[in-house]
Amino acid sequence: MGFFADLGRWFLENWSGDAGWLVRIWQHVEVSAVAVVAAVLVALPLGAWLGHTGRGGLAVVSVVNIGRAMPSFGILALALPFTIWLADTVWFIDNGLGFAPTFVALFALALPPVFTNTWAGIRGVDPEIVEAARGMGFTGRRLLRDVEFPLALPVILTGVRVTAVQVVATATLGALVGYGGLGRYIIDGFATQDDVRIVAGALLVAALSVLTEAMFSLVERRVVSPGLGIERQTTVPTPETRFRNGEHPEAVLS
Amino acid sequence: MRINLRSRVVGAALIAMALVVGACGDDNGSGGDTKEGPTITIGSTNFGEQLILGEIFAQVLEANGYTVERQFNLGSREVVYPALTSGQIDLLAEYTGSLLTFKGGTPSTDSAQTAADLQAAIGPDGLTALAYSPAQDRNGFVVTGETAQALGLTALSDLAAHNGELTLGGPPECPDRPLCLLGLEEVYGIQFFGFIPLDVGGPLTVAALEGGEIDVALLFTSDGVIAAKGFVLLEDDRNLQPSENVVPVVRDDIVTAYGSQLTDLLDSVSAKITTAELSALNKRYGIDAVDADVLAGEWLAANGF
8 A cells, every 4th residue: 555655645746846747747738739730730631632532542551551660769769860950950949859859759650640530531431422412513622621521520530539649648758858748757767766756657648648538539529510420321311401501402402 | 689689699609619619629628618507697777888898798708608698778777786686687787886875875986995885785685796897987977069168167166157057968867866966966066957867878968968958968987979079078076976996796696606716707807997998899889889799799809808
């Protein structure tokens, strides 16, 4: 029981200050969030467009396979000399340690899954629905935005959720290149053989990952059209639901 | 894995050589005989010099017929020392002052006194500190040539004039260590702007110092990179760093099993390692990227083992 008492005391005594867990959680969330948002901004439009046009199947497979094969730790090591060089040359990056290499590694980790799920989600939209939408006069960007994208949204959001959880768990590695975050407790605890600190850090990372998962699940449930549940297959649409979008009632009717 | 595989190849080559020598004539003496007794597991922590020293002791024992196993790249002293006392490793190249500090003692700048105190401190743990080597490897605080010139730094006491301005980089355990950040604060009255936890005197720390991410770095005084990169080692003008002679620490049961035949051999090796040679080996490891096992083999051959 002594260990758990120590652990409890650790949490009570170490919540405040620069090395306290409130600050560490914030640092952890900060780099994770920036990496996921950046990955979504790049991978989502690209994946959606390639999925829409049907081009780039080979590229997707290659990107994913390479992305999966690259360990984040390796990317971190590769990113470090690059970010140190960047810090010397680019005025708005003043430190090549810490945030920058961690961000690069997490961004590289997040890109492939967001990209593939978006591409696969758009490709996976029932071709008959796409055909029907074309028949109703939807083309190009509007077809993608109003038909394919909403239908692919569950798959896309699942990709973002899984990615975010993975990024939060991996942000721990940032401690190896001088970043803060919760990995600090694990790395520093290991260097000083402080088991309480190691376990506390591991628990915080695990808790943050679970919380991320829960939060994204909630968002998914909110954002995805209720019509995309299982009922879609079985329920005959009532007149109300048919007109709900209201854009082309005459087209639906005909 | 790479080092392990290489070590095994070299080990196999040495055994093959030993067999050839043995086959050439039994009148050759004791050199290639296989010793009866327990396997000697040699440990090392996780920086270049430790790997080189571990290889030197491993290869000289193998060449003399001892059965050797390697457990290299273990973590800091907090990890390695328990491994030694519990018998997971049997031999480790240690540093007199740091290990004595770790055991709660107070090392001095007197090498012999520090070594004697060390033996008294680790004896109860079933360990023997063999004869210490003239080679020393202290914690050294290093700045770039430009920083030294710009701020007029030559000694550690000069740093106190820049309290709150400079960033220190070093191993994660540094803030808890009396010979690192704690000592700088207490003995020299230095207050850094911040501390960035990096690696143990390794490439990350060097890159951070070169790139200007940190202003002061903890490196080891025997590190060849200091001279090669034009870094300035700040003089320890208040003698914070004690004697840090390289010393093989061995479990008593191994010493008992093999007796003076083993300890004489290791003592003769330790006696030949000097600080200058250690720096040269470290430089070839860290800058020329020669593998530790190759360096150890060459050093042993050059010194007649």
